[in-house]
Amino acid sequence: MNHQECHVMERTERTQNRIVLVTGAGAGVGRAVAEEFARAGYDVAMLSREPERLARAAAQLRGYGVRVLAIPTDVADAQAVESAASRVESELGAIGVWVNVAMATVFAPVSALCARDVERATQVTYLGQVYGTMAALARMRRRNRGTIVNVGSALASRSVPLQAAYCGAKFAVRGFTDALRSEILHDGLDVQLSLVDLPAINTPQFDWAANRTGKRARPVAPVYQPEVAARAIRFAAEHRRRTLWLGWSTARAIAADLLAPGLVDRYLASAGYRGQLTDEPRASDAPDNLHAPVPGDFDAHGRFDSEARSAGAPLFTERHAQALKGGVALGLLGLFAAALLGTRWGERRQVRDPS
Template identity: 65%
Template sequence: MGKVVVITGAGAGVGRATVTEFARNGCDVGLLSRDPGRLGEAVAEARSFGVRAVGIPTDVADPEAVEAAAAQIEDQLGPIDVWVNVAMATVFSPVSKLTASEVERGTAVTYLGQVYGMMAALRRMRPRNRGAIVNVGSALAYRSVPLQSVYCGAKFAIRGFTDALRSEILHDKLKITLSMVDLPAVNTPQFDWALNKTGRRARPVPPIFQPEIPARAIYFAAFHPRRQTWIGFPTVKAILANRIAPGLIDRYLASAGYTGQLTTETTPADAPNNLFHAVPGAYGAHGRFDASARSESWEVFTSRHRNALWAGAAVVGLFFLHRLARRVDV
């Protein structure tokens, strides 16, 4: 019997790819998502790998619903070993066009949804003194961009909550791991169904990565914990550049942050909007950017193999030190 893994936002996008990654590696999966139809398709796909799968229609912004889903999964699959928080919601809009209810809802799903997931997982993992929690973060948790203030604010908050919890876990000497995987631009359906008040179709800022890349990083973090994993050089670049010259980045994004996130196409009048209600339909892990999305990330490779890389660097360093010492002796 495999590990029992809970994945939120499991119906589409990175969450859907993450379900597939854990299932193909023999893990039993509990899937939380809002749309029952898409959830059923994800469950069927997971079961095709020969594992057990349970799908529970859940709005992660509802703490009681998250707690009930966790209890149901343990009743049907057994003790939860891994909890992965992926669910998110965003709004493409300048702040001047946002409403209070839109800000509240986006924050509740993206930030509080992860908080409620961590709390539900800890209630079960703490008495057993084992388990792993993986939170999905973003480069935008370190460097905000215009038109996504709701999402950026929520991702910053997740990072703050996660760091506080990590210190508490260390203080209590618990054998529970807590990791964060920070994403770049990913080819998911969010750019077609997120509430968009800009008048133009949204797009991820290139380079774009396929959702299977973060899914593999999430799986790895669950069983080979890293405090953080940065996916894609754009994530590394955004985080480090903001540390060095945040004012300069502010000015750059004042212009490039608009054109980079929007196409020249007008947003359709009947464009779907999943902020308050699930959008039905055959959405999967991928969005509409398959032709331009990358399937590999060097940064994920280096994180997964960091021990070997550090060992290799140490050998190279010792070699050159030895050569230098011989020259000095001469």
């Protein structure tokens, strides 16, 4: 192979690795992720259900001088996801990074849910990531390179009331991702699989998500802007991180559940309701995007700009996570030792004073 052929091959590989596909890219975190990668020079494929909003977002991203392909897609449809992946590789080139962001939720106690709502939230939030991962892996396996980023949540380790369907789906995402990671290692593939757990983010979901509570929903403070999440996701993709927790609130929720899950249950029995609902009644004609996309000029941000933080969210990687879990383990050991000593002290007291 001569010098010119080597240069062409290097340029081709570099171009292929700079193509990213983002699901849920029409609004919210997905919209911010697509812009984050476009700003960094990636060509971007955008998948989302609402075609007009997706087209507007794509037109804006082309302003960064990159190629952008917008494909209206319902990620709950496995064949639609597979077809979109084939079109991206045909029109843009080999997908180097695939980011699964699309989600759907319903705010309601389990007693107010219907089977159709749970099914749809699970199809989008869990199966959408499964279908995306499978489509990406099928192509990356052949090339033996690529990166898949699944987007999780603090709620994948500590569930909250009023979002049982969403929490269950995010727990499933984590389980699926961990299982696949071991398979990739077994097969010796040079495919990176990352999971990024996010805190509360200021997105339009709190205005258009299905809601059976009668009150307007809100994110649990502290709230971060979607660009903070987007930077964390690109960091995970480019630095080959196994797991990444974004924000102190995410780390605290995970640690608290490890240390005292029963106490957290009781705390969330009240705080979990107050923290997710405002005192404002939800309008009877409020939009609901669970079963059909909501039209309108939504973008990455929701209505909480006044309180959302644009910076200051620490990143915890697997190294920090292990240290945190180690600290929790020591805490549990200390509690066990204290309980044991207390029991023995009580036994000795009972022997000395049978009365």
